[in-house]
Amino acid sequence: MRRGTAGLLRVLSGHLRPFGISVLFAVVNQAAGMGAVVLAAATAGQALSGAADLWPLFWWTLGLTAVRAVANWVESWISHELSFRVLAQVRQWLYQAFARIAPGGLIRRRGGDLVVRALRDSESLEIFYAHTSIYVAAALVVAPAALAAMAMIGGGWAALVLLPWMAASAAVPLALRRAGARHGGDLTDALTELNVEVTDLVQGLREILSFGRGADRLDRLRDADRRLAAAQRRQARRAGLETVAGGAAIGGASLSVLATGLHTGLPAPALLASVALAGAAFTPITMLLNVTRVWGLTSSSADRVFDLLEEPAAVPDTGRAPLPVLTGPPAVEFDEVVFGYDETRPVLRGVSLTVPGGTTLALAGATGAGKSTLAHLLLRHFDPASGTVRIGGADLRDLPVDDLTELVCHVPQEAFLFHDTLRANLELARPGASAEDVAQACADARVTPFLDRLPDGLDTVVGERGAALSGGERQRVAIARALLRDRPVLVLDESSSQLDALSEHELQAALDRVRNGRTTLVIAHRLTTLRHADLVAVLDHGRIADLGRHAELMARCAPYRRLVQAQADAAALLDGRPVPTTKRGGDP
Numbered sequence: 001m002r003r004g005t006a007g008l009l010r011v012l013s014g015h016l017r018p019f020g021i022s023v024l025f026a027v028v029n030q031a032a033g034m035g036a037v038v039l040a041a042a043t044a045g046q047a048l049s050g051a052a053d054l055w056p057l058f059w060w061t062l063g064l065t066a067v068r069a070v071a072n073w074v075e076s077w078i079s080h081e082l083s084f085r086v087l088a089q090v091r092q093w094l095y096q097a098f099a100r101i102a103p104g105g106l107i108r109r110r111g112g113d114l115v116v117r118a119l120r121d122s123e124s125l126e127i128f129y130a131h132t133s134i135y136v137a138a139a140l141v142v143a144p145a146a147l148a149a150m151a152m153i154g155g156g157w158a159a160l161v162l163l164p165w166m167a168a169s170a171a172v173p174l175a176l177r178r179a180g181a182r183h184g185g186d187l188t189d190a191l192t193e194l195n196v197e198v199t200d201l202v203q204g205l206r207e208i209l210s211f212g213r214g215a216d217r218l219d220r221l222r223d224a225d226r227r228l229a230a231a232q233r234r235q236a237r238r239a240g241l242e243t244v245a246g247g248a249a250i251g252g253a254s255l256s257v258l259a260t261g262l263h264t265g266l267p268a269p270a271l272l273a274s275v276a277l278a279g280a281a282f283t284p285i286t287m288l289l290n291v292t293r294v295w296g297l298t299s300s301s302a303d304r305v306f307d308l309l310e311e312p313a314a315v316p317d318t319g320r321a322p323l324p325v326l327t328g329p330p331a332v333e334f335d336e337v338v339f340g341y342d343e344t345r346p347v348l349r350g351v352s353l354t355v356p357g358g359t360t361l362a363l364a365g366a367t368g369a370g371k372s373t374l375a376h377l378l379l380r381h382f383d384p385a386s387g388t389v390r391i392g393g394a395d396l397r398d399l400p401v402d403d404l405t406e407l408v409c410h411v412p413q414e415a416f417l418f419h420d421t422l423r424a425n426l427e428l429a430r431p432g433a434s435a436e437d438v439a440q441a442c443a444d445a446r447v448t449p450f451l452d453r454l455p456d457g458l459d460t461v462v463g464e465r466g467a468a469l470s471g472g473e474r475q476r477v478a479i480a481r482a483l484l485r486d487r488p489v490l491v492l493d494e495s496s497s498q499l500d501a502l503s504e505h506e507l508q509a510a511l512d513r514v515r516n517g518r519t520t521l522v523i524a525h526r527l528t529t530l531r532h533a534d535l536v537a538v539l540d541h542g543r544i545a546d547l548g549r550h551a552e553l554m555a556r557c558a559p560y561r562r563l564v565q566a567q568a569d570a571a572a573l574l575d576g577r578p579v580p581t582t583k584r585g586g587d588p
């Protein structure tokens with residue numbers, strides 16, 4: 001059984017009560033519907049035969065019609081209630097899955113694809129819980145009952161001739177099920193591709209327009225649209241065939257029963273009732289066919305949802321040790337750490353490094369040397385292949401994943417700001433923070449100087465990803481968040497963007513404040529950071545090439561001098577200053 005189908009059934013097994021009630025009312029609905037049609041036909045037949053009092057039959061027909069209406073309503077209400085409850089639960093699980101596998105497990109996934117899984121694919125499951133599962137169960141009861149009724153009204157022959165038509169109507173979708181699964185999969189893929197293209201277009205619009213690639217992107221969208229239309233056409237052609245086959249089976253069944261009835265000399269009321277029943281007996285099958293026609297789509301969506309739900313976490317959350325008892329900022333240790341994103345290419349090749357409690361260690365190294373990877377391991381986005389990462393003497397793998405956030409706070413290069421007020425963005429770090437705490441963090445992180453320029457101060461909406469703020473301002477907001485969070489260990493991914501002298505000064509003051517009294521691992525992109533760090537580790541191709549203070553490294557470490565020179569060149573080029581040269585043991 002496919003992973004998605006197994007997942008759908010597993011979830012359904014937790015909701016058997018509402019499911020059973022829905023099936024019961026679906027059976028009543030369909031049976032009453034059939035009964036009403038048969039009685040109406042029988043009444044007409046009696047009328048034609050000149051029977052006197054037809055009112056009792058009429059009232060029975062009316063009664064059954066009313067029962068059908070009520071049962072239909074109850075079935076629809078409970079089955080949708082069931083499906084909406086399950087859907088809300090599945091979406092919750094999906095959000096939890098995102099949190100569980102993030103960020104390690106999400107790095108290679110595309111945002112648009114995840115959005116389709118969380119919204120459209122999960123929504124597609126509605127059809128299974130509100131319709132497919134219930135119609136399958138109802139058809140299993142109602143179809144044999146219809147055959148039995150046919151045997152009673154029209155005789156054994158009438159029931160017998162009905163059987164092959166019923167079988168034929170079920171055989172067509174069964175025969176086409178492989179094509180249905182393929183079409184459903186193609187349709188889901190094409191929809192996802194289009195969604196990914198649109199998401200990329202919206203997110204990358206600035207780059208697309210500034211590089212004049214608008215026309216190319218539109219071509220890509222057109223291609224994705226074309227593939228979607230082709231997949232929809234294939235799906236519609238097959239579904240059309242199934243509809244026609246279903247209709248032909250109903251027509252064939254009615255005609256066969258009519259012919260048998262005429263041949264066996266069935267009285268008019270029974271003949272009319274039999275022909276009506278021949279059509280009505282297909283109600284459960286027709287309802288089922290309406291949903292099995294899109295089963296390929298439902299099951300491929302279910303596969304994608306349950307794939308994600310069952311994806312293992314990037315790091316196993318099995319540690320149950322208590323947090324280390326701290327009397328001050330803890331030391332951070334990397335002990336013989338080996339790690340690679342894939343087994344064939346090690347990125348860290350035996351890194352041993354200690355950041356003494358309360359000090360700042362700056363990581364320097366060429367691009368791709370492994371600086372961010374080391375930070376990822378301290379934040380436990382991944383676990384080392386071998387070796388250990390410790391905070392305050394505790395192996396991170398021994399701690400519950402959530403508890404680690406009590407120890408470490410991350411200030412990324414580009415903090416994500418939500419389209420909300422500045423205050424809400426700050427309170428993300430500490431919900432319910434007092435006004436004094438927020439004001440203090442803003443002052444320490446040098447947010448206050450630009451607050452006055454914002455139209456509504458802290459209540460200013462900062463726009464999508466903080467678009468209403470400058471790069472330097474966004475960094476200061478990220479630092480204010482870290483101050484509010486107030487954790488003893490800080491992982492600081494310094495922004496590589498160059499700032500003007502005033503902004504640089506403000507940022508440096510904010511950074512000094514946030515590092516104060518904390519153990520800080522900083523991925524350094526600024527010369528001032530290297531100069532002020534207690535220790536600088538030079539990473540080279542996943543190994544520690546040297547470790548010392550800035551001045552010591554300038555004196556003895558040629559690769560470090562080259563790095564510092566390169567940084568000075570870049571800064572000077574942006575400033576338009578003449579490029580200074582580095583001297584052994586001196587600063588540029």
Ligand SMILES: Nc1ncnc2c1ncn2[C@@H]1O[C@H](COP(=O)(O)OP(=O)(O)OP(=O)(O)O)[C@@H](O)[C@H]1O
Nearest residue numbers: 107341342347365366367368369370371372373374
């Ligand atoms: N998610 C990933 N999957 C596969 N390889 C990765 C991934 N992230 C980084 N790498 C690779 O690991 C190596 C180290 O990357 P890392 O980001 O740690 O370097 P870095 O020193 O921080 O570089 P930079 O200064 O440019 O940010 C690089 O070769 C990079 O291509």
